[in-house]
Amino acid sequence: MTPEAIAPVEHTHIAIVGAGPAGLAAAAEASRAGARVVVLDEQAVPGGQYMRRREPGSSAPPGRVRAEPQRLKERLLSELIIDRVEIRTETGVWGAFAGNVLALHTAGAVRFLRYERLVVAAGAYDRPMAFPGWTLPGVFTAGGAQALVKGYGTLPGRRVLLSGSGPFLLPVAEDLAQAGAQVVAVLEATHPARWWWELRHAWRHRDRIGEALHYLSALRRARVPVRLGHAVSAVRGDGRVEEAVITRVDDAWRPVMGSEETVAVDAVCVGFGFLPCTELTRLLGLEHRFDPLRGGWIPVHDTEMRTSAPEVFVAGETAGNGSAQVAVESGRLAGIAAARSLGHLSQEAAQARAGAVRPRYRKAREFADLMLSIFAPRPGIYAPVTDETVVCRCEEVTAGQLRRVVGTWRYDLPGVKGALRTGMGLCQGRICGRIIAGFLASELGYAEEEFGSFSVRPPLKPVPLGALAAMSFVEGGDEG
Numbered sequence: 001m002t003p004e005a006i007a008p009v010e011h012t013h014i015a016i017v018g019a020g021p022a023g024l025a026a027a028a029e030a031s032r033a034g035a036r037v038v039v040l041d042e043q044a045v046p047g048g049q050y051m052r053r054r055e056p057g058s059s060a061p062p063g064r065v066r067a068e069p070q071r072l073k074e075r076l077l078s079e080l081i082i083d084r085v086e087i088r089t090e091t092g093v094w095g096a097f098a099g100n101v102l103a104l105h106t107a108g109a110v111r112f113l114r115y116e117r118l119v120v121a122a123g124a125y126d127r128p129m130a131f132p133g134w135t136l137p138g139v140f141t142a143g144g145a146q147a148l149v150k151g152y153g154t155l156p157g158r159r160v161l162l163s164g165s166g167p168f169l170l171p172v173a174e175d176l177a178q179a180g181a182q183v184v185a186v187l188e189a190t191h192p193a194r195w196w197w198e199l200r201h202a203w204r205h206r207d208r209i210g211e212a213l214h215y216l217s218a219l220r221r222a223r224v225p226v227r228l229g230h231a232v233s234a235v236r237g238d239g240r241v242e243e244a245v246i247t248r249v250d251d252a253w254r255p256v257m258g259s260e261e262t263v264a265v266d267a268v269c270v271g272f273g274f275l276p277c278t279e280l281t282r283l284l285g286l287e288h289r290f291d292p293l294r295g296g297w298i299p300v301h302d303t304e305m306r307t308s309a310p311e312v313f314v315a316g317e318t319a320g321n322g323s324a325q326v327a328v329e330s331g332r333l334a335g336i337a338a339a340r341s342l343g344h345l346s347q348e349a350a351q352a353r354a355g356a357v358r359p360r361y362r363k364a365r366e367f368a369d370l371m372l373s374i375f376a377p378r379p380g381i382y383a384p385v386t387d388e389t390v391v392c393r394c395e396e397v398t399a400g401q402l403r404r405v406v407g408t409w410r411y412d413l414p415g416v417k418g419a420l421r422t423g424m425g426l427c428q429g430r431i432c433g434r435i436i437a438g439f440l441a442s443e444l445g446y447a448e449e450e451f452g453s454f455s456v457r458p459p460l461k462p463v464p465l466g467a468l469a470a471m472s473f474v475e476g477g478d479e480g
Contacts, residue, residue: 020048394425
């Protein structure tokens with residue numbers, strides 16, 4: 001049965017999934033070239049996490065808003081050719097079908113959209129890490145805590161501890177402190193010696209280093225200690241977070257015995273980088289490769305951001321972790337190439353436009369890769385995991401169960417899924433997939449990519465049964 005047999009199918013030249021920096025930049029370039037563009041995003045307003053502002057209807061008082069993300073958002077929106085771009089917010093993509101058709105859920109109903117070209121700029125989500133107590137209420141990802149503060153003016157707790165690795169911890173800590181939380185400390189697992197060695201290559205990026213120094217100065221003024229070479233090894237509490245165990249870690253991030261200390265907190269925010277959102281690109285059957293530096297499994301793409309399917313392009317974090325600057329420039333490249341492939345730009349005009357973008361993209365990509373290299377997770381991160389530690393929250397599978405299963409047979413992730421139901425819950429493996437693969441790699445001595453990834457099937461995100469039941473069968477279909 002085809003989508004046309006179920007409901008009318010709309011049509012657009014270029015569909016863009018994601019209204020963050022990459023998606024908006026792609027829409028700006030494609031619409032400027034003359035293409036009709038539909039941008040799809042789950043959030044209530046465009047902008048993505050980086051350019052997030054207070055959600056409409058929030059009763060909380062407005063908080064401090066950083067100028068740079070909002071200036072970027074205003075600039076990208078101003079570049080859109082309005083009569084050629086439609087931005088559909090609160091619209092989720094839950095499926096992809098033959099004939100270049102996306103299945104959407106919006107306003108409580110199911111819709112279908114046929115595209116001639118597709119740009120997947122779906123962003124990324126926080127990389128979770130398992131340790132004793134990480135499933136207690138009061139443990140947040142760093143991105144989740146920032147979304148609460150920026151979107152709703154809500155604190156995750158009053159006494160908050162941040163732990164993880166990477167520059168993202170600094171703005172999150174500043175946001176929390178500005179919103180009134182007592183930030184007990186920021187724990188950075190990476191040792192300073194690695195920073196100084198790697199940063200010798202950063203002389204070309206003095207502006208970005210200055211940005212980090214700004215955050216450090218702000219935290220110093222707020223009297224927030226930043227402790228290098230430390231991490232949370234456990235969280236405890238009766239029904240919710242009440243205290244956290246902090247330890248020094250060695251260069252491999254293994255806890256140093258005898259260095260444990262306990263602090264009273266009511267929230268712990270953990271951030272160890274991000275994982276690219278690739279559920280849609282995997283559902284489309286695109287070729288992927290494992291790139292541990294840029295977040296794991298990412299779609300194979302060329303310099304025009306074109307994937308193994310000629311009609312599909314990727315941009316932003318979906319193409320590999322980077323930065324807002326990388327997202328914008330990769331989105332521009334994807335939008336230019338998609339428009340050119342439809343004949344809206346000549347080869348010469350496309351080359352001229354892309355030629356102006358590529359130097360900015362290369363510079364931003366160079367700095368992003370440098371940061372990713374410095375703060376890449378180390379194998380010792382799984383050392384605190386005990387047999388009782390949950391590794392799959394949805395199905396409540398523990399590390400002990402996982403150890404017993406893989407001790408009897410050599411399993412990849414689909415095999416573990418069949419044996420223990422991991423990845424079958426609401427998150428469909430988004431949370432547990434990399435935890436399990438990384439944990440098994442550290443336990444068995446294999447490379448993480450050898451364990452593969454969980455398969456994906458529609459619906460990619462939950463769709464109400466009522467919306468599916470309300471679909472009316474039609475004669476043929478309307479392709480717009």
